[in-house]
Amino acid sequence: MTLAERVRSAEGANATRGRDASPRRRGVEDLRRDVKKRVPLENIAVIMASNPERARNELRTACRGALAEPQWADLTGAQKSRLADELIDVVFGMGPLEGLIDDESVTEIMVNGSRSVYFERDGKLERSPVRFESDEQVRVLIDRIIGPLGRRIDEASPMVDARLAQGHRVNAVIPPVSPDGPVLTIRAFSRRVMTLEEMERRGSLDAGLRVFLGWLVRARKNVVVSGGTGSGKTTLLNALSCLIPHEERVITIEDSAELKFEQHPHVVRLEARPRNAEGEGEVTIRDLVVNALRMRPDRIIVGECRSGEAIDMLQAMLTGHEGSLTTLHANSPEDVVDRMVTMVRYAVDLPVDAIEAQIGGAFDYVVQVARAPDGSRFLAQVAEVGFDRERRRCVVERVYVRDALGDAGAGSWLRRPACLDEVVERRVATREEADAWERRAFGR
Numbered sequence: 001m002t003l004a005e006r007v008r009s010a011e012g013a014n015a016t017r018g019r020d021a022s023p024r025r026r027g028v029e030d031l032r033r034d035v036k037k038r039v040p041l042e043n044i045a046v047i048m049a050s051n052p053e054r055a056r057n058e059l060r061t062a063c064r065g066a067l068a069e070p071q072w073a074d075l076t077g078a079q080k081s082r083l084a085d086e087l088i089d090v091v092f093g094m095g096p097l098e099g100l101i102d103d104e105s106v107t108e109i110m111v112n113g114s115r116s117v118y119f120e121r122d123g124k125l126e127r128s129p130v131r132f133e134s135d136e137q138v139r140v141l142i143d144r145i146i147g148p149l150g151r152r153i154d155e156a157s158p159m160v161d162a163r164l165a166q167g168h169r170v171n172a173v174i175p176p177v178s179p180d181g182p183v184l185t186i187r188a189f190s191r192r193v194m195t196l197e198e199m200e201r202r203g204s205l206d207a208g209l210r211v212f213l214g215w216l217v218r219a220r221k222n223v224v225v226s227g228g229t230g231s232g233k234t235t236l237l238n239a240l241s242c243l244i245p246h247e248e249r250v251i252t253i254e255d256s257a258e259l260k261f262e263q264h265p266h267v268v269r270l271e272a273r274p275r276n277a278e279g280e281g282e283v284t285i286r287d288l289v290v291n292a293l294r295m296r297p298d299r300i301i302v303g304e305c306r307s308g309e310a311i312d313m314l315q316a317m318l319t320g321h322e323g324s325l326t327t328l329h330a331n332s333p334e335d336v337v338d339r340m341v342t343m344v345r346y347a348v349d350l351p352v353d354a355i356e357a358q359i360g361g362a363f364d365y366v367v368q369v370a371r372a373p374d375g376s377r378f379l380a381q382v383a384e385v386g387f388d389r390e391r392r393r394c395v396v397e398r399v400y401v402r403d404a405l406g407d408a409g410a411g412s413w414l415r416r417p418a419c420l421d422e423v424v425e426r427r428v429a430t431r432e433e434a435d436a437w438e439r440r441a442f443g444r
Helices: 003-020 028-038 041-050 052-067 077-092 095-102 135-149 196-201 207-218 233-241 285-292 309-318 333-347 352-362 420-425 431-442
Strands: 106-112 117-121 124-127 159-163 169-173 183-187 223-227 250-254 267-271 299-302 325-329 365-371 377-388 393-401
Touching (some): 028 052, 041 052, 077 095, 196 207, 207 431, 233 325, 333 352, 333 377, 420 431
Parallel strands (some): 223 365, 250 299, 299 325
Antiparallel strands (some): 106 117, 169 183, 377 393
């Protein structure tokens, strides 16, 4: 066979393979392009603002018309219906993430570009079969989340924090900061509040610790819940908040409103606001803490202290607002003091001993939460906070510890909590109840 014959033979084989090759599978993006020829999606968005149901019906009708075209003839009726549902989710909902958002067992969703989606369930990461068709589809989803909030994300401002209507926290990062594509992280919060009793059933704490924490709240002790990211700080703060007496006025202050008060009749919720697209309108946590002091609060609950608002939180606790609660990122109760000193110095230039004196006078207890190697969350430590005037140092003494590898719910009390007598004096518990608790805690 000559060279020319070989070339002609190869060309013929390639042509045959081209005819036999399966056509590219058409997907949501193809349907979207076909639908846009029939009805501009901008028109659907306008209708959506005033009549969501009509907008969905309009889009579904357009999908049926597009899917009746010859290029979609190879799909079954069920496949066409599924594609239409997916496009509706893309336009109105969370697109491919809709199923994960609706799954209450999923606590975190992580989109690493268009081809990699992970989620967290029961404290463990799993890879999801869900995929986006393109990075552009991820960008569209991000824009739809932040658009109604007056936020923007672009090359000049490539990072953004936002909150979904159901309370889920959203963080997005796009190129050039994330060179591999847009990254979207969604922290999903439970739609209901987990109580201390339920946490006990799950092994996060034992009965003795549950009773003690209830006494701290009802005795109006100032409590800091500390721990790492995803360790369950907000979950515990919610559980403690459920124990606040209903006759008290509670003001909550948060970066993104996550705390839930389903039963308490007198709660005022305040939420910080970032700068808008024009760089104006910012309301910080510190602004809200200062304002809350003028709103006649019985208790102030700050979702998390991150910066200069720490000094105002200390002032609130030191000026008669007992029983306040807050959370803080810290590796241990001792680290809480160091972090508070650092944050206060963001706001004011005070000597370290003066700051520690305020911390020792403001905080009564630190409750440390942690995550075990198997992903479960538990209460690891409880510490008392005070101030040693002779040494001019804040003193943190642990009264309860639990090993992550120990028995579920089992911990050890190291010494008698100093507040037990005050719990009796304030009639939170009777002397008999306090003595019985002490005998069980120390095996006497």
